[in-house]
Amino acid sequence: MAKVTLEQWRMLHAVVEHGGFAQAAEVLHKSQSTVSYAVNKLQQQLxxxxxxxxxxxxxxxxxxxxxxxxxxxxxxxxEAIEKVADSLSQGWEGRITLGVDVIFPPKLLSTCLKRLSTECQQTHVELVETVLSGTTDMLATGQGDLVISGLVPQGFMGEPLMKVTFKAVAHKDHPLHQSGRPLSLDDLKQHRQIVIRDSGIKRQDAGWLEAVERWTVSHISTSVRMISEGLGFAWLPTSHIEKELESGLLKPLDLLPHGSRRHQIYLIYSDQDYAGPAVKALADIFKEVCAAPLDSQILTTDAV
Known part of the structure; x- marks a missing residue:
């Protein structure tokens, strides 16, 4: 018995979906007799x-x-196999490794990856979330194709993407909010600070104010949870604590001269000359999304 072909199955599905041989033939751009013959042959074979x-x-x-x-x-x-073959024929990479510092706004990251998925569906993305020098270590060791980082290591070129705003915050009932006056760094040093651990080989203490007591965590989400439970204060990206700030659960500290700071974020290729089309497409997406007006991003993050 001759084997049933995929084309026969496609024609049968078209007949069922569109309600008849004539309708299917029009959709498939084939003659009605061709569709009818293929489906009848399918029934005979089975x-x-x-x-x-x-x-x-x-x-x-x-x-x-x-x-x-x-x-x-x-x-x-x-259809999935055909899409993979089409992607490969266009030179799309089968896999790319993206390193992103955790301070990058999560909403923007999701937007960028969603857009990439529509442009090159068959490219597998390995996302590595890092802190401080952990992202640049990926470049030094050749483990990342593209990184989003606040640090540009020697020997690499970084393209400015945006600036992320940090605020010193604590739970609304934290003692630091009870002084009734602007706070100094000496005031902060008397209270527990929650610090995010550098994931790089050579760890840095960026943001630490030499508080008497320090708790170190591995991710921003852990810091947010601890601060929300009144366990200390921390410098956190405003894009990660939008809900907590809006609800009043967390409040910015009244610091002298001010309780906020802005940090530049860069896009860095591991090797732009040898970057494939998927890596370049992702880089372009990051640049476009980060350059969009703030009201379209719906963020409390400051664009460049």
């Missing part, structure tokens, strides 16, 4: 009645409904 004609409409038999349901996964897998 020795199963799949369709019955009622009036001018083709309807599935019980056996036909089973075969249509089972063949859907076959056609989807075939």
């Amino acid at each position: 020795d199963v009645e799949i369709l019955v004609i009622k009036g001018r409409k083709a309807e599935l038999t019980e056996a036909g409904r089973v075969l249509i349901r089972r063949s859907q996964s076959l056609l989807k897998e075939s």
Whole structure:
């Protein structure tokens, strides 16, 4: 018995989806006789009645409904294979490694990756979230194709993307909010500071104010949770604590001369000359998204 082809299954699905041979033929840009022959041949090969004609409409038999349901996964897998082949023929990389410092706004990161998924669906992205020099270590060791970092290591060129705003914050009931006057750094040193650990080989203490007591965590989300429970104060990117600030759970500290600072974020290629089309497409997406007006980003982050 001759093997049933994918084209026959596609024609059968078109007949069922569009309600008849003539309609399917129009959608598939084939003659009605071609579609009719392919579907009839399919039924003969399987020795199963799949369709019955009622009036001018083709309807599935019980056996036909089973075969249509089972063949859907076959056609989807075939389409996926064709997309992979198309991506490879265009030179899209099968995999890229992206290093992103955790201070980068999570909403923007999701937006960028979502856009990439529509442009090169078959490229696998390995996202590595890092802190401080952990991102630049990826460049030094050749582990990242593209990184988003606040540090540009020697020997690399960084393209400014945006500036992230940090604020010194604490729980609304924290003693630091009870002084009734602007706070100095000496005031902060008397209270516990929550610091995020540098994930790099040579760890830095960026942001630490030499507080008497320091707790060190590995991720911003842990710091936010601890601060929200009144366990200390911290410098945090405002894009990560929007809800807490809006609800009043966290309040910015009244610092002298001010309780906020801005940090430049850069886009850095591991090797731009040898970057593939997917890496370049992702870099362009980051630049476009970060350059968008703030109201379209719906963030409390400051763009360049």
